[in-house]
Amino acid sequence: MDAQATTKPAVLILLGPPGAGKGTQARMLEQRFGLIQLSTGDLLRAAVAAGTPAGLAAKAVMEAGGLVSDEIVLAILKDRMAQPDVKAGVILDGFPRTAGQAAALDGLLAEAGQGVTAAISLEVDDAAMIARVAGRFTCADCGEGYHDEFKLPVEAGTCDKCGGTAFKRRADDTAETARARLEAYHAQTAPLIAHYRGLGVLETVDAMDSIAAVASELGSIVTRVSA
Numbered sequence: 001m002d003a004q005a006t007t008k009p010a011v012l013i014l015l016g017p018p019g020a021g022k023g024t025q026a027r028m029l030e031q032r033f034g035l036i037q038l039s040t041g042d043l044l045r046a047a048v049a050a051g052t053p054a055g056l057a058a059k060a061v062m063e064a065g066g067l068v069s070d071e072i073v074l075a076i077l078k079d080r081m082a083q084p085d086v087k088a089g090v091i092l093d094g095f096p097r098t099a100g101q102a103a104a105l106d107g108l109l110a111e112a113g114q115g116v117t118a119a120i121s122l123e124v125d126d127a128a129m130i131a132r133v134a135g136r137f138t139c140a141d142c143g144e145g146y147h148d149e150f151k152l153p154v155e156a157g158t159c160d161k162c163g164g165t166a167f168k169r170r171a172d173d174t175a176e177t178a179r180a181r182l183e184a185y186h187a188q189t190a191p192l193i194a195h196y197r198g199l200g201v202l203e204t205v206d207a208m209d210s211i212a213a214v215a216s217e218l219g220s221i222v223t224r225v226s227a
């Protein structure tokens with residue numbers, strides 16, 4: 001039986017909060033498996049630039065200051081997934097964002113006789129994530145990164161790299177903003193997690209591990225679900 005010839009491109013959805021390493025991991029999956037990461041913003045820009053029917057529809061909505069409908073986004077996604085460079089599959093980034101969009105995506109894929117191959121959730125420890133973000137600061141001169149807990153300058157108050165003595169902190173690198181970002185992420189993602197768990201395609205990865213360990217785990221999942 002020639003299973004390879006009929007294998008459809010994998011459709012992967014990568015979920016993870018800011019700071020979970022989603023971008024890094026998606027790039028590594030692209031390189032290792034020939035997958036293509038599709039972000040909603042890039043898709044829209046490319047379709048508008050290419051002047052496809054769906055792209056023109058999106059352009060009209062955006063020029064009128066409106067939000068591009070799920071229907072248009074799906075039409076653009078469908079066009080993009082039919083391009084010849086999409087052989088191994090795609091990693092969707094930023095879509096779907098709601099259970100409604102997830103159901104619409106299922107409908108689109110069902111037309112081609114498939115479904116979402118896997119929705120992979122990068123799981124983080126919220127308290128540890130907040131501690132990571134909240135303690136960050138940088139050298140005002142050279143930009144070297146430091147952390148109150150994990151990486152202080154060897155000589156207190158002096159940059160290891162350039163000897164500078166001025167440091168700065170981003171106003172939004174506080175525990176409160178980090179917590180708020182995570183809460184918003186969980187609130188937005190919970191319905192998606194439930195949706196894909198219900199379909200039996202949810203995979204979870206401990207994103208607190210090292211970049212290499214997370215990449216290895218993701219690689220195993222992609223290999224398994226693409227088989």
Ligand SMILES: [Zn+2]
Pocket residue numbers: 139140141142143144159160161162163164
């Ligand atoms: Zn410095």
